[in-house]
Amino acid sequence: MxxxxxxxxxxxxxxxxxxxxxxxxxxxxxxxxxxxxxxxxxxxxxxxxxxVWVQGKGDMLPLYTPWAMGAVEIWPDLAEWLQDFTGIDVALEQPGGLFLCRSEEDLALRAKKMATVAQNVRGAYSYSMLDNKALRELVPQIGPDVAGGSYSPYDGQADPxxxxxxxxxxxxxxxxxxxxxxxxxxxxxxxxxxxxxxxxxxxxxxxxxxxxxxxxxxxxxxxxxxxxVKPVRGQILVTERVPKVFDLVMEQARHTPDGTMLIGGSWEEDSGHDTATSQEVTRRIASDALAFFPFLKRVNVLRSWGALRIISPDxxxxxxxxxxxxxxxxxxxxxxxxxxxxxxxxxxxxxxxxxxxxxxxxxxxxxxxxxxxx
Ligand SMILES: Cc1cc2nc3c(=O)[nH]c(=O)nc-3n(C[C@H](O)[C@H](O)[C@H](O)COP(=O)(O)OP(=O)(O)OC[C@H]3O[C@@H](n4cnc5c(N)ncnc54)[C@H](O)[C@@H]3O)c2cc1C
Structure with a gap:
């Protein structure tokens, strides 16, 4: 009926x-x-x-940078309202974020992208490009072979x-x-x-x-x-619980409030609507993660999953x-x-x-x- x-x-x-x-x-x-x-x-x-992220947003559409900055600025109000109204703590943390680059080539591309983003808001966007030494002063657990990365204070995480x-x-x-x-x-x-x-x-x-x-x-x-809009698959790995060793949030790895670490993620444009994980991609994510954080060698991955991003042309x-x-x-x-x-x-x-x-x-x-x- x-x-x-x-x-x-x-x-x-x-x-x-x-x-x-x-x-x-x-x-x-x-x-x-x-x-x-x-x-x-x-x-x-x-x-x-x-x-909960701004870094890199707006490299293809300039007005996306101020929009994303405005969004993370009012996120604490949302978290507080949800806690008061529903009793659910969405675990918002905004300690600043890092994007890690394994090679000098990746680091140069990243520097270009970040400069574009800052230009979108006429420089009213705070960030710094870091070499390996500067990165390791911030997070000593980062591996010696990582070329560098970008840091910005606006970034953070919540429990999705x-x-x-x-x-x-x-x-x-x-x-x-x-x-x-x-x-x-x-x-x-x-x-x-x-x-x-x-x-x-x-x-x-x-x-x-x-x-x-x-x-x-x-x-x-x-x-x-x-x-x-088209699907772009991302695969993510989850580790067993580990002691928290860094406070910053990273696009490639983050501690969760539950004690696990999330490690990600792939960007697979030819996935169609298939959410399956694959050994090849899992291996690549794990290999990058070990270069970024050698201590992960002693940590077990418990599971992985694939999910589809919703991506517009820009x-x-x-x-x-x-x-x-x-x-x-x-x-x-x-x-x-x-x-x-x-x-x-x-x-x-x-x-x-x-x-x-x-x-x-x-x-x-x-x-x-x-x-x-x-
Ligand atoms: C691997 C990965 C990592 C990501 N990381 C981040 C991140 O770190 N930070 C971030 O901000 N975002 C991230 N995202 C993106 C974020 O998950 C999405 O932007 C967000 O979940 C999109 O939500 P949505 O409601 O648009 O779509 P979805 O969550 O896909 O929901 C779509 C809904 O529409 C329903 N639906 C579809 N068709 C119909 C229909 N005809 N009638 C009725 N209902 C319909 C479906 O049932 C579903 O419930 C990531 C995404 C992926 C895949």
Whole structure:
């Protein structure tokens, strides 16, 4: 039997991005339903590294740098609110972060990237490039053969699964409706908004938010819009519990509050939708990790996993009203950007007016890039 639902706003997707926006909308007093697929669905939100990160963001789209800086600046407010409202500590730490480079060639590329990022905010971005000696003064456990790395004080980490849990709990506690096992299969424009069909449910909403990660490509087709997101697999290793030996967070390795270490991650552009791990990549990640941290030779890896990143052509977020009252929200860094999704992006969907700092994140930039290339 088909069940009918009505809501002011329907958010399609049940990952970190969808729940950040949906929770923000509930805080603004909107009546929201979140429509999600089943337990077997692919979810980057369950397989990520948990960095709350700015380093490197904006090398392909300049306005991404101030956007990411703004996001990490207000992250402590989000963590505090989630702790007070849901009782869940999302384990935010912002001690600063390092990106390690094994070779001089990688280090030179990194220096170029960081200079571009700093230029995007006219130098109002603090970072330093470090050689091996400077790195080892900061973290003595780093190996002698590592060429160097970049350091920036804005970076940190949170526990991504606790964040995911806390957002779901906050959304429910605010009175939001969650429809699981309900993949949207058809979207039709109506006189008062949209009708969404899942096969079991029919949902009428005045506004819709497309926040379904890689599923946004299919949702776009239902609206006649090309949404250029593709999967890029990342594999991550988890060690047994080890004593904490450094405080800084690194893009290649981090201590978790549970005592394990996460080691990552690969960037596999030809993965398609396959989340499998492979021996070849696991071996490469482990070999890099041993060069970065020789002490890991005595530490066991307990498990590994693969998950799919949601990547746009310039690896930056896309925010756009793709049809009247149909808002697209997608990005690679859903953990890092959670606080601005809950605040600024929810406000945009609520009011329907895009704020200046988000105005150039739309799909038009890809059309312009295509036109310039042809
Ligand atoms: C290996 C790896 C490492 C990462 N590391 C970091 C990091 O350190 N820091 C960071 O900020 N980010 C990181 N990310 C990215 C982060 O995980 C994602 O940005 C974030 O989880 C994306 O969330 P999402 O909600 O957009 O998508 P997902 O978590 O993929 O969720 C998509 C949801 O949409 C639902 N869905 C799809 N189609 C439909 C449909 N038709 N109808 C209804 N529902 C649908 C699915 O069921 C799913 O629940 C990493 C990702 C990976 C893979």
């Amino acid at each position: 088909n069940t009918s639902h009505k809501a002011e706003i329907a958010v399609i997707g049940g990952g970190t991005v969808a729940l950040s926006v949906a929770t923000g909308l509930m805080r603004l007093g909107r009546q929201v339903v979140v429509i999600d697929e089943g337990d077997g669905a692919s979810r980057a939100s369950r397989g990520n590294f948990g960095l 699964l606790r964040l995911f849990h806390a957002l779901h709990r906050a959304f429910g506690k605010l009175g939001g409706s969650y429809l699981p096992g309900a993949g949207v299969k058809a979207i039709t424009a109506t006189a008062r908004g949209y009708r969404l069909e899942t096969g079991c449910d029919s949902i009428e909403a005045e506004r819709i938010v497309l926040a379904a990660g890689l599923g946004n490509a299919d949702l776009g087709r239902m609206l006649g819009v090309d949404i250029p 690896a930056s977020p896309i925010y756009d009203e793709v049809a009247p009252d149909a808002f697209l929200v997608t990005c690679h860094s859903g953990v890092s950007l959670a606080a601005v999704h809950l605040e600024t992006v929810a406000d945009w969907v609520d009011k329907g007016e895009i704020p200046a700092q988000m105005a150039d994140f739309g799909l038009r930039r890809f059309h312009r890039a295509k036109a310039a290339a042809s």
